[in-house]
Amino acid sequence: MSTNNQRLHWSAWGLLIVAGLVAFWPSVWFDFVNWDDPSYITHNELIKSWSPQNLGGIATQTVTRNYAPLTILSFLIDHTIWGMKPGGYHATNVLLHILNGVLVLLLVRQISGSRFVAWTTAALFLVHPVQIETVAWISSRKGILSATFMLAALIARLKKEPGERADLWYIAFLSAALLSKALAVVIPAIVLAWDLWVRRQKFADAFPRQIIPGLLCVLLLLKTIASQNSVMGGVRGHMEFSIWKIIGIDATILWTYIRMLVWPTDLCVLYDPAVDGIWKSVVAASLAWIAILAFLWKKRESNPLLLWAGFTFFILLFPVLNFFRITTLMNDRYLYLPCILVFGVVAAGLHRLLSVPEELRSQLPGRITSTSRWLIGGTLVAAAIFATAAHLPVWQNPNTLWTHAMEENGQIPVVRIQMALTKYDSGHKREAVRILQRALSQTEPDEQDRERIQNFLKEWQQELAGRTLPRL
DSSP states (O other): OOOOOOOOOHHHHHHHHHHHHHHHGGGGGOOOOSSSHIIIIITOGGGSOOOHHHHHHHHHOOBTTBOOHHHHHHHHHHHHHHTTOHHHHHHHHHHHHHHHHHHHHHHHHHHHOOHHHHHHHHHHHHHOGGGHHHHHOGGGHHHHHHHHHHHHHHHHHOSSSOOHHHHHHHHHHHHHHHTTOGGGGGHHHHHHHIIIIISOOOHHHHGGGGHHHHHHHHHHHHHHGGGGGOOOSSOOTTTTOOHHHHHHHHHHHHHHHHHHHHSOOSOOSOOOOOOSSOHHHHHHHHHHHHHHHHHHHHTTTTOHHHHHHHHHHHHHHGGGSSSSOOSOSOOGGGGTTHHHHHHHHHHHHHHHHTOOOGGGTTTSOHHHHHHHHHHHHHHHHHHHHHHHHHHGGGGSSHHHHHHHHHHHHTTSHHHHHHHHHHHHHTTOHHHHHHHHHHHHHHSOOOHHHHHHHHHHHHHHHHHHHHHHSOOO
């Protein structure tokens, strides 16, 4: 990568922020959705006041299977300012996302030394449609807030010669990230890989510096792991799969993630990826990943950053690859931070591809290659903004969200259940009953979903029958 150490012009910072606002500020006019928002916001008594009891609960309790006290505290602050107006919560998400874009630029600039690579990576991170779920869904605040502290921790620590002060800031930011979302437990592994491969430290020297961060991660895991035993919601057919079948499915899902970043179509709140009869896809995907791993390892001496980027992409996704079972196989929000590595490699590739050979530099004006880079980078960012504008309205309210999900993945029972709940809450109770009846006949709900559907049907049909009885 380039080692161009000139500072970015103020206009580049302004364009970055404007691009993020153009892409996501329309979400400020969106409503709450009935997908975790009731648990985190509307029915969450912990965020309704600053009483000692509530503050104690925020510090100690898990909410929707997550121990994330700083995230819940942020909702308490929002509720104090905005009450139950969803626009304020959405605005907080957008502004945190813009801040994260700035931090991405600073981090990539620090690592690569290239203005073009840093700006293009940060801009794509800010405006890409795969970020819609994380930014437009209020309940995904934990991912955005945790990312803020994770990026700050990496900026503090990923240096050529990080001193004791850098380690202290790194531990402080890591602690805040852990208290926002458990995903931050991967950060010590990322920093250790940096010290070993990029800084060329010996393991005996690098590992001790990760003992305290590692212990913090273990303590957080001990607190939150029990809350993950609940399996309500999502898709659960994979919960009993063997580890080898999960690895095979993951190999194909990782390629799906790459495709989503390159060509972000068919995005949805829930997915139901194929898990049976896909052995050919599994073999092809696995061989491709093995080839990439071999290439990265071969390049570890000449380009250690490339190996580190590949490892970081995988390790950021590792907690959601179902080695430790969760209720979904894939989601857009899982790519919130991993996409940085893909965009960074793409931007670095463009930078290198459009670089003029040394022997020709004296013969060509320097502005030609520089302008061509920025034009191509700007075109990619503009295309991503248009794609985001097209898909963002899906998250406008529960009806738009689940109508879209029904069109994309209506075979998933929980999609039918959420659509029925949406219709019921909006007063269309007979239609809600019909949706659940069709869910029983047209989909294959597991035992838990079938029980939920039958309980809703019993309750709603009794209510409807009671309304039609003549009064005496």
